[in-house]
Amino acid sequence: MSRRTEIDVRPITEAEFPDWNRALNTGFLMPPAVAEEQLEARGRQFVPGRSLGAFDGDRCVATFRSFDQELTAVGGAPVRADAVSNVTVTATHRRRGLLTRMMAQDLAAAKERGDVVATLIAAEYPIYGRYGFGPATTMTEWTVDVPRAGLGPRWAAPEDGGRIDLVDGEDVRKLGPELHERLRRAQPGAVSRTELWWQSRTGVVNTNGTPWTEPYYALYRAADGEVEGLASYRSDDRWGEAKQPLNTATVDWLLAVTPAAERALWHYLCSIDWVQTVKSGWRSPDDLLPGLLPDPRAARITTQADWLWVRVLDVAEALTARTYEGRGATVLDVVDRSGLTGGRWRLEAGPDGASCVPTTESAHLVLDVAELGALWLGDASAVRLAALGRVREERAGAARVVDALLRTSRRPWCPDMF
Incomplete structure (x- = not known):
């Protein structure tokens, strides 16, 4: 044996x-x-x-x-x-x-x-x-049927006086990091990027072992010259019968710090000659893309799944680091079988700040640290988790109180794979 x-x-x-x-x-x-x-x-x-x-x-x-x-x-x-x-x-x-x-x-x-x-x-x-x-x-990925979208050759340039230019990898390495930082500071769920990230996405280094093919990079500048958007995309070369183009443009990533930049970049991508399909890449589930098209039904969801997972290591620090749109208080009993954090915590929060301290008060809501991680960025619903049996109310209505405190008006999004 x-x-x-x-x-x-x-x-x-x-x-x-x-x-x-x-x-x-x-x-x-x-x-x-x-x-x-x-x-x-x-x-x-x-x-x-x-x-x-x-x-x-x-x-x-x-x-x-x-x-x-x-x-x-x-x-x-x-x-x-x-x-x-x-x-x-x-x-x-x-x-x-x-x-x-x-x-x-x-x-x-x-x-x-x-x-x-x-x-x-x-x-x-x-x-x-x-x-x-x-x-x-x-994460949500859309596939856009370009002819149905209603843009096509009728769109020629941003309507707001801005402009789009194709740039190279050196420009991306120069302008991209600062643009990403602007996005990251405003987008819950976004994560930092290293210099190596930009080098690997522009062909300077190769971390995955596959041959490098340079994509297209589209840069959006507002009317005042400010860089507000940048997209990396690729296109195939497919033609059908009777010499009809069937090309697909696939977005690697797209950064936009203003709605105008987002509108201009998506309109550009959906108006490239010969491109019949645009694949959006990994986007937020409430991305503006469908609503930016004359016919939103032209954008259909082809992938939607969980993306960034969070494990809370310090309950008090995590809950006081974020902001709150409403005002309220609750007592959370956080169960952590690994013993890294957890315990019973009283959270008092409002638009002017929050406190989270250990307490001996009776719990209002009992939840595993994994469920706290799901709730922390404001996307998950405590009411829904209670219906699924994954959190437990010790006080009637506690899940609704938690939702009123934690949920956000726009959904969190992580643009990155790591």
Whole structure:
């Protein structure tokens, strides 16, 4: 009878980085051999102590990486976050608790550093709730039937006196970071971007190992010359019978800090000659796109799913970092089976600020820390979670009070995959 060897979970060394990357590729069903260019680019993400590996002897069989991030809370305050990424377990070593061990190490270190929340984008829904993460934002992708949209050749330029120009990657690296910062400061759920993010999206470095093809970059300037929008997109080259164009423009990402910029960029994308279909990329579920078209039905939802997941590590700091449109008070009993945060908290909040302190008062609402993560950015509904049996009212109407405090007029959105 064969015996399972003891699996060692530990931070990897630089010497173990190539084997760790091979395991990472294997876990994501990419070719296991890691190209030298890809390894060099990923090496720029390596931070000692923040990349964990599980080793069966000398072979890495599970991967986990985290890094410092800022997440925008409701109201615009940046919150320190532990961003979790590159999580894999090789198929030969599943169901041995490897992810649980790596997650426990990382979250304990994040708590010790003083991070307020942890974040991730979940490849699979059922995995992360048991670690205290809750789905806090939603992603929606639209496919636009351009001929039906009602723009076409009749649209030639922004109606507000602004202009759109095609620019190159150097322009994007110069103008994009400041534009993104303006968006991030105003968009709950948005996260910080590193210099490496901009380099990888403009072909300077290659982190995924696939051949680089330069996209188009469309820049919007307002009438006063201010940069207010930027989009990256690609187009295929398809033609039907009788020489009819069937091209599709696919948006990689689109940033707009004003409604005028958003309108101009979408109108431009839906008016490019030969393009019959526009795929929007990952957008907010209440994005303006459909309403910007003469016929909103031309934009149909083709993907809608959970996106950014949040794990609260400091209840008091998380609830006082954000703002509140209404005024009220409630007592929350937060259950955290990992023991990182939790307890009973009295939240008093209003437009002028909030306090959140431990209390011995009777709870109004009992909820797992994962449900608090789902509610914190203002997208989820406590009333709906109560109907689903995922939060429990100890006082009648408590869920409605929580919704009145936490929910936001515009939905949170995370534009990024990480």
